[in-house]
Amino acid sequence: MITRLAHPLIDFACRPWVPLAAALLLGGCSTLDYYGQLARGHLQLLQAREPIVELLADPATDTELKHRLAMALQARRFASTALHLPDNRSYRLYADIQRPFVVWNVFATTEFSLDPQLHCFPIAGCVAYRGFYSQGRARGAAALLKQRDFDTYLGGVEAYSTLGWFDDPILNTMLRWSDERLVAVIFHELAHQQLYVANDTAFNESFATFVERQGLRQWRAARGLAPADPHGERQREQFTALVLASRERLVQLYASGQAEKQMRAGKQAEFARLRAEYHDLREREWDGVGRYDGWMAAPLNNAKLLPFGLYDRWVPAFADLFAQAEGDWPRFYQRVAALGKLPENERQQTLQTLSDGARTCPAAQRSKPQNCHSGKGAMQ
Numbered sequence: 001m002i003t004r005l006a007h008p009l010i011d012f013a014c015r016p017w018v019p020l021a022a023a024l025l026l027g028g029c030s031t032l033d034y035y036g037q038l039a040r041g042h043l044q045l046l047q048a049r050e051p052i053v054e055l056l057a058d059p060a061t062d063t064e065l066k067h068r069l070a071m072a073l074q075a076r077r078f079a080s081t082a083l084h085l086p087d088n089r090s091y092r093l094y095a096d097i098q099r100p101f102v103v104w105n106v107f108a109t110t111e112f113s114l115d116p117q118l119h120c121f122p123i124a125g126c127v128a129y130r131g132f133y134s135q136g137r138a139r140g141a142a143a144l145l146k147q148r149d150f151d152t153y154l155g156g157v158e159a160y161s162t163l164g165w166f167d168d169p170i171l172n173t174m175l176r177w178s179d180e181r182l183v184a185v186i187f188h189e190l191a192h193q194q195l196y197v198a199n200d201t202a203f204n205e206s207f208a209t210f211v212e213r214q215g216l217r218q219w220r221a222a223r224g225l226a227p228a229d230p231h232g233e234r235q236r237e238q239f240t241a242l243v244l245a246s247r248e249r250l251v252q253l254y255a256s257g258q259a260e261k262q263m264r265a266g267k268q269a270e271f272a273r274l275r276a277e278y279h280d281l282r283e284r285e286w287d288g289v290g291r292y293d294g295w296m297a298a299p300l301n302n303a304k305l306l307p308f309g310l311y312d313r314w315v316p317a318f319a320d321l322f323a324q325a326e327g328d329w330p331r332f333y334q335r336v337a338a339l340g341k342l343p344e345n346e347r348q349q350t351l352q353t354l355s356d357g358a359r360t361c362p363a364a365q366r367s368k369p370q371n372c373h374s375g376k377g378a379m380q
Helices: 018-026 032-047 052-057 063-081 135-147 172-176 179-194 201-222 230-254 260-285 293-297 302-311 315-324 329-340 344-360
Strands: 049-051 093-095 103-109 119-121 125-127 130-132 151-157
Touching: 032 049, 049 052, 052 063, 052 093, 063 179, 063 201, 103 135, 103 302, 130 135, 135 151, 151 302, 172 179, 179 201, 201 302, 201 315, 230 260, 230 302, 260 293, 315 329, 315 344, 329 344
Parallel strands: none
Antiparallel strands: 049 093, 103 130, 103 151, 119 125
């Protein structure tokens, strides 16, 4: 899960009044205390930035760090030259913030709903989580929500984006990943700079997730690397499908009009079913080795399922749109931008149609009517 924070394009080092102004843009909380921790946390991050080229030229820089940063710069150049993503100073800087996560996001839902508690602010609009630079503050916020009978989920976030308003750095938190994952996240974050639609987290995250996956395929091909292990990608797809199916059953349960006692029992039964289905999938198709054992073993609730609907929901729709654009990135971005400008209801309907089309008739075949029943999935 990756936090999105938006700011005016002003250098903190030169404008001492900006921390408070930036805080007003960052928060979904009405307290100055919340705004203050956001401003302080972001200011500390900006002050820790160093140009990567200077670190690479410095003999004192650790050899392994040099290797990782050099690879990140190659990916950064590829993002702009091959994927036509924004060409700026973002991810050409490095910051060691000396902690394992840059922020901790708190997701929350009511007991019988999968609608997230939204937090709204200027520029970026409403998002489905609230971010904290301190794990203790995040835990405290989650505890207060639990006291009000909210389902909560707290997740640490390694990557950071200001949607291009500031020069976002590579963080030490990101270097714990494999090279491939680091490259993918650079592509993901720059996709948010390419296009962001206020108040539509699922649209934004699905778009960026598609860009990172397709970009990674092209990155590997350009470097003469073998395609990614399909087994790992297949596991992710199967696990995501499992969780989304569970979400859908819970949505139906909460809309059933049953008494709270019955819904509460049904909710726990659904989570037991999810665990059982996961165990069966792991034994049947993954040779007993599951990448998601830890996630599944921890407590389950509505809030924990939220990111799956946000990050994966419309990926097939964007894949279909990319195929319609014949793999031409500028054309693809133009079509996505046009889609983002549609009224929300019309945008959702178009995304659903594209997703349905991707399942029943790939866009590459849609130019030949005999291959498909209709061309309703196409977006010209």
